Amino acid sequence: MAQAAEEAVVRKSVRVQATIERAFSVFVEQMETWWPADHHIGAQPFQAIFVEPRVGGRWYERDAQGNECNWGQVLAWGPPHGVTFSWHLGPDWKFNPDLAKASEVEIRFTSEGPAATLIELTHTKIERHGEGYEQLCAMLDSPNAWAGTLAAFARVFESQAGR
Amino acid sequence: MAIFQKLAKGPLAVHELAGTLPVSRPAVSQHLRVLKDAGLVTDIKDGTRRLYQLDPKGLALLRAHFDKVWDKAMSAFQASAEQPVIGEKHGTSRGRSRRP
Numbered sequence: 001m002a003q004a005a006e007e008a009v010v011r012k013s014v015r016v017q018a019t020i021e022r023a024f025s026v027f028v029e030q031m032e033t034w035w036p037a038d039h040h041i042g043a044q045p046f047q048a049i050f051v052e053p054r055v056g057g058r059w060y061e062r063d064a065q066g067n068e069c070n071w072g073q074v075l076a077w078g079p080p081h082g083v084t085f086s087w088h089l090g091p092d093w094k095f096n097p098d099l100a101k102a103s104e105v106e107i108r109f110t111s112e113g114p115a116a117t118l119i120e121l122t123h124t125k126i127e128r129h130g131e132g133y134e135q136l137c138a139m140l141d142s143p144n145a146w147a148g149t150l151a152a153f154a155r156v157f158e159s160q161a162g163r
Numbered sequence: 164m165a166i167f168q169k170l171a172k173g174p175l176a177v178h179e180l181a182g183t184l185p186v187s188r189p190a191v192s193q194h195l196r197v198l199k200d201a202g203l204v205t206d207i208k209d210g211t212r213r214l215y216q217l218d219p220k221g222l223a224l225l226r227a228h229f230d231k232v233w234d235k236a237m238s239a240f241q242a243s244a245e246q247p248v249i250g251e252k253h254g255t256s257r258g259r260s261r262r263p
Contacts, residue, residue, distance in 0.1 A: 008222060010229045014237045016244040026244040034243035036235050103229075117244075121237065123229050127222060 010123040020111040023119060024080035027107065028053070032061075041093045042069040051085075053077060059085050070095050072102060082108045090129040101128050166194050170204060174216035 016023050026033070031049035040046045046061035049071075057074040076084035086102040088095050096102065103125040110118040165184055169175060177195065181188040195215055198204035203221035207214050 008226060010226060010233055012233045012237050014241045016241050018244045022248070023244050027240060030243065034236065034239040036232075036239060039232065039236075119237070119240070121233060123233065126225055126229055127217065129225060 008125065008127040010121075010126065012121040014119050014121075015112070016117050016119065017115050018117055019115060020080045020109050020117045023117040024083075024109050027109075027119070028079075028083060039093065040069075041071070041089060041095055042067055051083070053079070070097075072105075075104065076106070080109055082106065087123065103128050166191065166198065170215060170217050174207065174209075174214040176212050176214055180215070 018026070028051040031051065032046060035046075035049055037045055040061055040063075042061060042063050044063035044065065044067065046069075047064045049061045050058070051074065052058045053074075055074055055077050057077070059071045059073060060068050061071065062068045070088065072086040072088045074083065075086055076082065084104060084106040086099060087105050088097065088099075088102045090096065103123060106122045106124070108120045108122075110120070112118050166180060169180055169183060177188060177191055180195075181191045184191065186194075195204060195206075199206065199215075203218055204215055205218045207216060
């Protein structure tokens with residue numbers, strides 16, 4: 001039991017040379033400057049990512065055309081020391097509005113000096129994405145998934161070699 | 164996917180799962196078979212009972228997925244947070260509307 005609970009958690013920590021206020025601000029107000037661009041859930045890449053600064057606020061991306069896609073919601077809001085989100089995206093990057101099937105991401109900010117901040121991220125309740133995981137298995141088995149991507153990758157080299 | 168969540172708390176027998184869910188025992192068994200085929204659930208023998216539990220390998224893969232996502236995101240965040248504050252000069256802070 002304890003083992004299953006332990007395994008369903010991801011912990012990350014990083015130290016940044018910035019004030020706690022700046023670290024928090026970059027995290028929640030400038031997410032599009034650092035969030036991996038290929039991890040978007042809309043059909044188009046995101047132009048901006050927003051966090052509404054309150055408990056119950058939305059966390060969402062918006063593309064250049066103004067289309068919005070929800071990622072989750074703010075469960076706890078305590079700037080600049082912490083923020084907690086519900087995470088509704090399974091491994092398939094599809095949004096599931098059901099809060100009972102969402103995992104949780106808690107981020108704690110601890111000041112370690114005038115220009116040093118420790119950021120600790122804890123992603124819990126990952127097992128709730130079990131359904132998404134099943135889809136991930138199916139995706140991995142489908143020719144359009146990773147195998148397909150690798151095949152396309154290989155073709156690039158083949159076409160270059162053929163020139 | 165209630166079965167998956169129930170099993171996240173520990174191993175259970177089919178009748179224990181069925182007793183807490185609004186579905187029939189055969190339906191629970193069928194769903195367990197699907198989960199087992201997907202590599203998410205394994206069964207173990209506990210005396211004469213057969214218990215179902217989450218396959219640690221399946222959960223580990225799910226965990227590995229998020230681990231990778233956050234590794235990438237957090238190192239990019241670190242780089243972004245340590246950038247000199249030049250947003251205003253380039254108009255990326257005030258110039259672009261942050262209003263949803």
